[in-house]
Amino acid sequence: xxxxxxxxxxxxxxxxxxxxxxxxxxxxxxxxxxxxxxxxxxxxxxxxxxxxxxxxxxxxxxxxxxxxxxxxxxxxxxxxxxxxxxxxxxxxxxxxxxxxxxxxxxxxxxxxxxxxxxxxxxxxxxxxxxxxxxxxxxxxxxxxxxxxxxxxxxxxxxxxxxxxxxxxxxxxxxxxxxxxxxxxxxxxxxxxxxxxxxxxxxxxxxxxxxxxxxxxxxxxxxxxxxxxxxxxxxxxxxxxxxxxxxxxxxxxxxxxxxxxxxxxxxxxxxxxxxxxxxxxxxxxxxxxxxxxxxxxxx
Amino acid sequence: xxxxxxxxxxxxxxxxxxxxxxxxxxxxxxxxxxxxxxxxxxxxxxxxxxxxxxxxxxxxxxxxxxxxxxxxxxxxxxxxxxxxxxxxxxxxxxxxxxxxxxxxxxxxxxxxxxxxxxxxxxxxxxxxxxxxxxxxxxxxxxxxxxxxxxxxxxxxxxxxxxxxxxxxxxxxxxxxxxxxxxxxxxxxxxxxxxxxxxxxxxxxxxxxxxxxxxxxxxxxxxxxxxxxxxxxxxxxxxxxxxxxxxxxxxxxxxxxxxxxxxxxxxxxxxxxxxxxxxxxxxxxxxxxxxxxxxxxxxxxxxxxxxxxxxxxxxxxxxxxxxxxxxxxxxxxxxxxxxxxxxxxxxxxxxxxxxxxxxxxxxxxxxxxxxxxxxxxxxxxxxxxxxxxxxxxxxxxxxxxxxxxxxxxxxxxxxxxxxxxxxxxxxxxxxxxxxxxxxxxxxxxxxxxxxxxxxxxxxxxxxxxxxxxxxxxxxxxxxxxxxxxxxxxxxxxxxxxxxxxxxxxxxxxxxxxxxxxxxxxxxxxxxxxxxxxxxxxxx
Numbered sequence: 001x002x003x004x005x006x007x008x009x010x011x012x013x014x015x016x017x018x019x020x021x022x023x024x025x026x027x028x029x030x031x032x033x034x035x036x037x038x039x040x041x042x043x044x045x046x047x048x049x050x051x052x053x054x055x056x057x058x059x060x061x062x063x064x065x066x067x068x069x070x071x072x073x074x075x076x077x078x079x080x081x082x083x084x085x086x087x088x089x090x091x092x093x094x095x096x097x098x099x100x101x102x103x104x105x106x107x108x109x110x111x112x113x114x115x116x117x118x119x120x121x122x123x124x125x126x127x128x129x130x131x132x133x134x135x136x137x138x139x140x141x142x143x144x145x146x147x148x149x150x151x152x153x154x155x156x157x158x159x160x161x162x163x164x165x166x167x168x169x170x171x172x173x174x175x176x177x178x179x180x181x182x183x184x185x186x187x188x189x190x191x192x193x194x195x196x197x198x199x200x201x202x203x204x205x206x207x208x209x210x211x212x213x214x215x216x217x218x219x220x221x222x223x224x225x226x227x228x229x230x231x232x233x234x235x236x237x238x239x240x241x242x243x244x245x246x247x248x249x250x251x252x253x254x255x256x257x258x259x260x261x262x263x264x265x266x267x268x269x270x271x272x273x274x275x276x277x278x279x280x281x282x283x284x285x286x287x288x289x290x291x292x293x294x295x296x297x298x
Numbered sequence: 299x300x301x302x303x304x305x306x307x308x309x310x311x312x313x314x315x316x317x318x319x320x321x322x323x324x325x326x327x328x329x330x331x332x333x334x335x336x337x338x339x340x341x342x343x344x345x346x347x348x349x350x351x352x353x354x355x356x357x358x359x360x361x362x363x364x365x366x367x368x369x370x371x372x373x374x375x376x377x378x379x380x381x382x383x384x385x386x387x388x389x390x391x392x393x394x395x396x397x398x399x400x401x402x403x404x405x406x407x408x409x410x411x412x413x414x415x416x417x418x419x420x421x422x423x424x425x426x427x428x429x430x431x432x433x434x435x436x437x438x439x440x441x442x443x444x445x446x447x448x449x450x451x452x453x454x455x456x457x458x459x460x461x462x463x464x465x466x467x468x469x470x471x472x473x474x475x476x477x478x479x480x481x482x483x484x485x486x487x488x489x490x491x492x493x494x495x496x497x498x499x500x501x502x503x504x505x506x507x508x509x510x511x512x513x514x515x516x517x518x519x520x521x522x523x524x525x526x527x528x529x530x531x532x533x534x535x536x537x538x539x540x541x542x543x544x545x546x547x548x549x550x551x552x553x554x555x556x557x558x559x560x561x562x563x564x565x566x567x568x569x570x571x572x573x574x575x576x577x578x579x580x581x582x583x584x585x586x587x588x589x590x591x592x593x594x595x596x597x598x599x600x601x602x603x604x605x606x607x608x609x610x611x612x613x614x615x616x617x618x619x620x621x622x623x624x625x626x627x628x629x630x631x632x633x634x635x636x637x638x639x640x641x642x643x644x645x646x647x648x649x650x651x652x653x654x655x656x657x658x659x660x661x662x663x664x665x666x667x668x669x670x671x672x673x674x675x676x677x678x679x680x681x682x683x684x685x686x687x688x689x690x691x692x693x694x695x696x697x698x699x700x701x702x703x704x705x706x707x708x709x710x711x712x713x714x715x716x717x718x719x720x721x722x723x724x725x726x727x728x729x730x731x732x733x734x735x736x737x738x739x740x741x742x743x744x745x746x747x748x749x750x751x752x753x754x755x756x757x758x759x760x761x762x763x764x765x766x767x768x769x770x771x772x773x774x775x776x777x778x779x780x781x782x783x784x785x786x787x788x789x790x791x792x793x794x795x796x797x798x799x800x801x802x803x804x805x806x807x808x809x810x811x812x813x814x815x816x817x818x819x820x821x822x823x824x825x826x827x828x829x830x831x832x833x834x835x836x
Binding site: 054 | 783806834
């Protein structure tokens, strides 16, 4: 490449690099610094981490509840949610009748705004809603006084179901795209060899789109400790439905506004701890996935 | 080369998109153009538009123009950052903010680094106009100073209390909204059940139980509440009863974690052993029961709960006087018929005074009618001291305090004009305009004139506020105690119930929690963890 071309390219890249520095590097570095600071003390301190440990060891700790819920949330999404989405994508890929309609239907929650889908969902599962009517008709007990979201015992389960429902669309599109890149001849020859629907799914489709599955799993894991929208939208004041992401947001939004001074140091420390856990966890998941199936070429 | 070029162009376009939200497109104000941002909360925007119309008319010769650049609920999130952008090409052009929850101490502390001078500060001081009268449509300065018209208890809240001695005690903000947060009553439901507005906490509990006894037939509940996002509203009642029992001074000691004897570090946890907390909890645990609210309340949003209340589903609701403005589109008639009442006086105050609850009712009613101790000679057990105590308790109400702030950047090109506009808003005319359009009150006394034409709701609101002569207190925990800041110490910290969800837990428990149990458990929890909290102070 000529020198003039290089100059042009690097000039054009300067803006996104500056943006990365200003909007990602600086805030995250500042957050890291805040984790080791406290208005009560000059200089750096481990006070916020000591507090984190203290919160962790309290009886009925809300932090422990948040950690447990977060792990359950992601286990459900990895072992139940993702296989279902891959399966749905494969079914649509096989050109079932009404496939286009279902594709739009499944994708709709992803394009309608979060508050709107949350509002619809709340209506569906609340007292007097369709879910109550169905459960009552099926003679399944429904606590109409609390509703499913108001009941501390079922609130988090409802958050998980909501997130599974709204998460189908965008993930399905990714897997559907990956399936469409597989040469059709592979499925045709498998069919000729007597491979039925399930064998095609399990032994051809899944292995061939494994790199996409790996990518989506890595995306999922990288957001493990920052996800909170379902709790915020559906039951923000139900401690039993807490997640780590919401725990951190609560400490920044609800407490810092009332303070005369900065109280972002503790949530910064919590964020830092879970970054230290989440980062190697994400790399581990990536490594394990890559070991399961090596690079696919076709 | 082509690929790299395309990559560069694509990334640049993407990066440029992310910068779209930065800055604003207004021109510099300067001189007679005042650029304003408004935090559009429960009081809406109509009041500001009406103030602008009147102000511009009064100053048509000078051609003052007020330009509302933004009026959204997001204004508070960006106020601090904007004010701190005091220099350079993207210098903040906004002259006047009606915002909320800005940390004045923090902004002032950053002034030296941003302005590169110890003698300058980012915010304009209001000390000059506080010592002057407001100026209304007649352009004549009023005789009473703005400071003297400020509601009781607000003055300390508007002053800088940080470490920079140059600025200590200076007023860098003025409050632009206040609200009585209390019980709102549906008078028709009470009348239909032969009940009256409760003046004591025992009467409130009796009313609640009376309405609850008929719920199966009437489908009307004692109260609505919003379990999804406003369960903390119950704290308004709890805090008011606490402050009634211990007086405001006692309540503020709790906020400041300073015990009666000893020190904050040694035994500050003793503030959690305050009798006022127990007395208040006794009422709360008797009052709160999920059976007393409509099905689904545990996850209702605040607007939903307000809908239920105004649709006649409940006799009471804990809320603020923003209710009328928020619901005026669909429920104007219903909301205007509601009554906001002073928090009933804690019955245990009467008991300690040797009075029956009926006698306490009589005393409270007399106080509301402006009567003196000498008018109550028929109540033999009543002493002057107890009368005074009940009178003080009756005058206490929980408010938003000075959390809603008027701010002017010190580097504004139009700060003189902005201050003139502020003086207009705080004038007699301005206060009336606010009342007429926002159905709320600016926290400055004014001649309310003949209020008989106002709705029930508005008249009752004015009675609670008492034109600033009541004792307002603000349950702002962190302003008072460095330990609360360091340890994020809330009103209740025991993990079975965490503020603001404490009373949600009580409601869901349906009477299983007792006041004594909650009180003892919370105190023990604070005592066990106090040394850890103190260690956070460094």
